[in-house]
Amino acid sequence: MLKALEGSQAIAQAVASCRPQVVAAYPITPQTHIVENIAKLVANGKMHCEMVSVESEFSAASVVLGAACAGSRTYTASASQGILLMAEVLYNIAGMRIPMVMTCANRAVSAPISIWNDQQDSMAVRDAGWIQLYCADNQDAVDTTIQAYRIAERTELPVMVCVDGFTLTHTLEPIDIPEQAMVDQFLPAFNFKRALNPAQPTSMGTLVSPDFFPEARYSHHQALLHAADEIVAADADWAKISGRASGGLLSIDGPDDAKIGILTLGSVYGTLVEAREEYPDLPATKIINLRAFRPFPVAALCEACQGLTDLIVLERALSPGYGGIVAPEVQASLTSVHAATRVHSFAVGLGGRDIPLEIYRKLHRRIQLEEPAPFTIIDVELERLPVEDYGVE
Template sequence: MLEPLEGSQAIAHAVALARPGVVAAYPITPQTHIVEHIAKLVADNRLRCEYVSVESEFSAATVALGAAAAGCRAYTATASQGLLLMAEVLFNIAGLRIPLVMTCANRAVSAPINIWNDHQDAMALRDAGWIQLYCASNQEAIDTTIQAFLLAERLELPVMVCVDGYILTHTLEGVSLPTQEEVDHFLPPYTFAHTLDSRQPLTLGTMVAPDHFTEIRYAHDQAMYQALAAIEEVDAAYAGITGRASGGVLEVDGPDDARIGVLCLGAVHGTLWEGREQARNLPPAKLIKLRALRPFPEAALRQALAGLSDVVVLERAFSPGAGGIVAAEVCRALYGTSTTPRIHSAVMGLGGRDIPLEAWQQVLALAQGPSRGATVILDLIPDHLEDGIA
């Protein structure tokens, strides 16, 4: 029987299976249940780990950084304002090449204050140098969390596991947790080549002058590109043990003769998938689930979109004054290819607005319509654009 677990609880169990030595976190909706469950596992002696309650997200990230640098597997979780408060530390973690795993329970960013789901928080940290993996279900959240530790430690890069706040974190689904033996087999004990050790002192994070800074940034960039293959390998290795893969860097499904593609990130994938099942009268379309936003899988994307005439990139965030963030990256990846499809940039589901089953019709209508040039917000309610607000 599958285990009926709330998303947050499932993630907490996945973290526990990875045997972290230190978890440091500050509660923020909708991440709270994750760290509550971890704290409870520690309090109940079901997880041998030091749980550090800190006074801010800045400290949570800092404690996790320090623990990982001192040779201990570490984890933290946050969302929205919490992620932004961590921002300075997150760039440091990446630049110091600290292997660390963090869950981002994706939530809108203030102002206006809003506790519900979208992807603006993680998108804002897109350039922090972290690997970013997006999960489409609670099962993927479990599997990706465990994979993230192996990836982080193998590559010496931090991994942010993005899980839709509420939509996944607060939803109970039947999931399968790997056994402790399976995880122990998959994930060797934590090692970090540059562990801080008072018996063999070394410095992490020294100032780097112009003569080496560029090269260190270049090396980081190269490591991120190399992570593309590692994400595929680790997903395959995990599937070898558990029978479940999460889609590597991206996953495509749909009929071979489809001329339309719809690319999305996160839990909306399942809704679009069901929408497609129920709207058989509409033209065939491929669904592209982008799992890795960083590193950005340009080559895999070119292959996935080959032969398509129209691709809708559906996002839960945008860059004010510039439009769809992922859409722009998709355009860049395809620029100069011989048969570039038309890219339609669409935004939906900001600040927790529900993306219903019928979104599929809207998305397909966009794909079949004229090029709009700019990013379209598909679920805008014109009546709500009242005087004084907009």
């Protein structure tokens, strides 16, 4: 049943419906409301789990790591500096192939301090070996959270559900919270085959000599590549139960014969889809929502980009000293099949700068050049900078 809910409240209810046994988290804006709502559900007896208050994100991640090793279904959530403080543990969780789900309420990273949304935090742990799924709206966040547990437990990989901070976490909108029976039907009880067991003692995360390290990395990499199938399957199976699909690895909105594409991750998708209606005179445009960033869906992306002369990648984070983070991967993926497609890379909305509908027209204007413009922060206002800082753009 649809209810008017704040995104964080809905995510908390979705987590509860997955029946995690251990939740540990440390509050940080804009993740706080998710964990507060979970704490409330536990206090009111509507959720039965061990809720562990910790003194830092490092401990939060460590607690769920330990609990998952012992065979519990676990959950944590963080953002920004919290994700960075967890970083060491995040690599361990993934390297030990521990299934678990966390929400990253995407927020910019300091300095300067910003509590607002971009995706620098999850991009900073891109290579930790987690599956990363980005949510376009709050319904997607609910459905993806539920799917994430099945994906994690079938692949023995952790899943980071990336939800734009404030833009989604603090937005109230109509959201359907699935019936408990539907979730139970979709998600069987967690049975971790490698769970620690005193009857058969094992060590996890031990020292691995050069004799085996590349093999460990190889199998982890393969597991992530194969996870693509589980992501697609989880979405398809959840759609059979709930009637809603989240797009699998990516979704495409717009005419098949469009020559221009815009690729996004996260909640800017809806703004672009409505912006396209506001500017009907601009050339037909496909809007591609990249849901799975890790594993990176090369084949699906090549298929989605068929026939495009121009693909604009909207970056929500930045690799200073190079530029966009997503576009180089997109370009490399397309090289073999669509070498003629011009890939443009623009960052937008860094540190929560509003992304207005007009951005759509601006993007269309910027790709009219003969040669693709180099990476740029498209909404930067240079006149706000001292003169000596121009130039390099």
